[in-house]
Amino acid sequence: MREILTQLNAVPGVVGSFVCGGGGELMVHAFPPLFDESIVRQASAAVADRNSGVRAAAGSFDLLDFRYNDGRIVVKPLSEAFLLLLCTKAINLQVLNISLNVAKGKLDALIAAAGQVFAAPASVQASAAKAVDGVLTLPACHIADSTVGSSFEQLGMGALNQTTAQQISNFYKAGAVKKLKLTSTASGISAIFPFMVVNENDAAYDGKIILCRAIEKKLKVGPGDHLTVEIP
Incomplete structure (x- = not known):
């Protein structure tokens, strides 16, 4: 999964990205070293928090775009998880969305495969x-x-x-x-x-x-x- 995030980070304007599960657990992230992992984990928990409003909105929209003075946060709901990207305010969302749609299919397949491994009765x-x-x-x-x-x-x-x-x-x-x-x-x-x-x-x-x-x-x-x- 990290390789997929690395490819997304190569899109001009993307600073870093992560995938979190429906329970808020951080599955994988690709942020520069200056981002402390504890902060990334807090963001991961916030995305999946049932009281944050993100989960409810994600059920109605294909993409969530949060705009701030110094940047943007883009959340792409996956089948069983969430993909979040921290971007500069100049990000071209149309260009990014093409990469996100490709990444979604790959990530959904990997997460589904991981779920089958964890659920295997012989484990x-x-x-x-x-x-x-x-x-x-x-x-x-x-x-x-x-x-x-x-x-x-x-x-x-x-x-x-x-x-x-x-x-x-x-x-x-x-x-x-x-x-x-x-x-x-x-x-x-x-x-x-x-x-x-x-x-x-x-x-x-x-x-x-x-x-x-x-x-x-x-x-x-x-x-x-x-x-x-x-x-x-």
Whole structure:
């Protein structure tokens, strides 16, 4: 999906873009580094907020164009999500709309495919639902040494890649994941921890809970051990 957003960002006047799910969860974004991801996530939640008016308007219009003094925000409703673009005030909407219509078809297909994967009965979440009475169970893991890994290690946080964050949101029909209650299936030790979503595209982290050393120590778990995962 990020490749599609990158193509949209190449349209003159587009500053950045993101796709969010119907629950407000950020699925993917392509904004310049100066945009803090927490701000992007807040915008994602606002787009899908049932009280914001955007959802109601999106049901009646093919495109929403919000104009401000210094720029414009364009929202394109998708079948199961929303596409938002931050643009300069000089954006040519007719030119942009051509690219948006092409992008919509591609994004809808990718989101539908992702939903089928998460809903597959042979997946981890299906077996976990039987074993733990409807509570998702996922294995723990470490992230390879990197700048991202170092940052959440220092903060004492856990991490999810975007695929796993979406899996958890879909399982519990919830919005953005910020905190999780983790319980070791072996020791029974349980606690609530803050989580961050990282742009880690390695499929090896799909469907896994990335833990820092402090959380591992508290729960007495290691890579490969299973945890029940709940949204507190």
